[in-house]
Amino acid sequence: MNISQHLKFLLLLAVAAVISGCIPSEFYLKVDMSSANTDLKIAAILPLSGKNRTEAEQMAEGMKMAEYEINANSVTGKGQLQLKIFDSKGTADGALEAVETAAKWGAAGIIAGYNTEEVSDIIPHAVRHRMPVVIPLATSNEHTEVSPFVFRNSYTDRQQSEVLANYLFHWRQVKTLGILLDESSDTVYQNNIARDTAQVFRDIGGSVTATLLTKAAPDEKDIITILKTDPEAIMLTCGGRAAGELIRRLRKAGFTGVICGPDNWDTDELLIPLQNMKLGECLYTAFFNAESTTAEFRKFKNSFRKRFFHTPGACETQSYDALKFMVVGFYRAKTLIDFDRNWQTIKQHQGAAARYTMLPKGDIDRTIYINTIGVRRNGKQLEAFSRFSHQLQHSRLKTYQRDYYK
16 A cells, blocks of 8 residues: 555545544554643654754754643643654754654654654654644655644645746746756755646646756856847756856846746855846745734744844744644644544634644645845945845735736
């Protein structure tokens, strides 16, 4: 039985359980939270000593903020939230060891991070222990298809590709797109983004001039090859400093069209190579809006800065929301069916990062943001900086299109 068939079988079991009132043992949670006085233990499994340790530390701070607020606002006599962070080391063996240690500690559920590969290493072991998993940042389409125990407050690769492709085609009037696909790292993530964006862009009427496989630092012939296809926009799937270097090289080579990327652009490292130059139009998808004026984000940001002495970014904000949502899921929950029912009560909820509606089978509708890279004067220097541009609720893409063309 493959993963898809297994998932369908489990879902059928769940439906049968609801109808008959008989819950199979596979759906009982590792920790019974049906008593109001039971402490809720949540494990965050993060790569504290892996290559993404900086992001892991940021995620940990966001969850610590949520833990503090939840416990500060709890009613006397009720169980407390206990958050404990375990190091996955960013490896498959480390993930296994961290999950087993968390299970022995008595964890009821797991917040999994940071990237696609790390989360993929965590999920099978957590599911084996019947611990619900919430994914704050990894965007793989497949994660929630693995098991009904997996939930997310992150959007998927497909969803951010749909927003990016539609924004380029309908709002920026881009009709031809070239894609530079870096296969040197995070291959699952980058392959998903490249494939999904190309497919969506074609489906809505655009043309993909080329999808070129390259490394984060392509040689000159790769750049010449993509430019010869004459795209109006070029998408880069690599992120961080590598994407910044490639933007610089494309501009120096004479490309004047839109340069775009997915949410792995949302890092200060991207801006390092982009100083002292005119950038043209560069844009990318993002998890949150640092300039948001919602009451939820303002409250979170102000409290976070007082506690941690810096401004929260995407990792902190997404992880803060994730832990709060997991607590909702565990409210009086004894079985996965209880957890899922609670999870789906989160509808049109304005969190710190986005407006969320949780859907069946672990799917989600939420806000996805478009950021651009601006340039401002800093003395005699030109300084590149990221700025918010648009926000789109994924479920309303077609409505936005209609409104735009009115």
